[in-house]
Amino acid sequence: MENVNLAEKFSGFTSHWDPKIVGEVNGHDVKVVKFRGSFVWHRHEQEDELFLVHKGCFTMEFRDRHVALEEGEFIIVPRGTEHRPVAEEEVHVLLFEPATTVNTGDAESDQTVNEPERI
Amino acid sequence: MENVNLAEKFSGFTSHWDPKIVGEVNGHDVKVVKFRGSFVWHRHEQEDELFLVHKGCFTMEFRDRHVALEEGEFIIVPRGTEHRPVAEEEVHVLLFEPATTVNTGDAESDQTVNEPERI
Numbered sequence: 083m084e085n086v087n088l089a090e091k092f093s094g095f096t097s098h099w100d101p102k103i104v105g106e107v108n109g110h111d112v113k114v115v116k117f118r119g120s121f122v123w124h125r126h127e128q129e130d131e132l133f134l135v136h137k138g139c140f141t142m143e144f145r146d147r148h149v150a151l152e153e154g155e156f157i158i159v160p161r162g163t164e165h166r167p168v169a170e171e172e173v174h175v176l177l178f179e180p181a182t183t184v185n186t187g188d189a190e191s192d193q194t195v196n197e198p199e200r201i
Numbered sequence: 202m203e204n205v206n207l208a209e210k211f212s213g214f215t216s217h218w219d220p221k222i223v224g225e226v227n228g229h230d231v232k233v234v235k236f237r238g239s240f241v242w243h244r245h246e247q248e249d250e251l252f253l254v255h256k257g258c259f260t261m262e263f264r265d266r267h268v269a270l271e272e273g274e275f276i277i278v279p280r281g282t283e284h285r286p287v288a289e290e291e292v293h294v295l296l297f298e299p300a301t302t303v304n305t306g307d308a309e310s311d312q313t314v315n316e317p318e319r320i
Contacts (some may be wrong), residue, residue, distance in 0.1 A: 157205070163202070
């Protein structure tokens with residue numbers, strides 16, 4: 083049982099759309115990820131996903147609207163809902179999601195990371 | 202699907218050791234809570250608990266050692282592990298735990314909150 087410093091974890095990698103596992107709680111992973119640019123449209127059939135902005139800002143796009151997210155804000159995307167994160171500038175995001183969750187959901191692409199690294 | 206601003210949620214109440222539900226994800230609650238002083242020693246038999254410091258600092262005491270937590274740091278307390286949060290000054294904490302989790306675990310006391318409010 084150690085304290086985990088988020089800034090330190092974020093400083094440990096530079097890649098985008100490449101989630102890293104930093105903790106596990108009740109079958110859920112705590113992940114850190116850097117976004118920049120546009121992700122692929124996708125949905126997760128079985129998993130709700132929480133996105134908490136640690137540093138920066140981004141927009142979560144849904145098919146019918148966009149939600150702007152700033153530092154210290156989170157959004158929960160319910161299972162089955164198509165979404166696409168878009169970040170004009172680099173943003174640091176904390177994710178809570180079931181350990182089974184693949185980042186691109188139903189949309190396998192070159193952005194898919196099947197086995198995130200633990201850091 | 203709305204953005205939830207943590208600072209705004211924390212500004213909505215002043216009580217200590219009184220968790221408020223601010224989101225739900227896969228049967229887990231996202232809660233905000235203010236600590237000040239010492240909590241009761243307790244454990245959760247079935248639930249791991251994540252504590253993320255939003256503002257301030259506190260110490261998570263275990264029977265054999267203490268872990269200091271600062272802003273932007275989290276700790277995961279595994280199920281079955283006795284613990285006690287202690288905060289010299291007020292601290293704002295985000296919790297991520299199964300919706301079944303009662304704050305005082307096996308140690309019912311006047312600090313027990315059986316049905317946290319949703320804010």
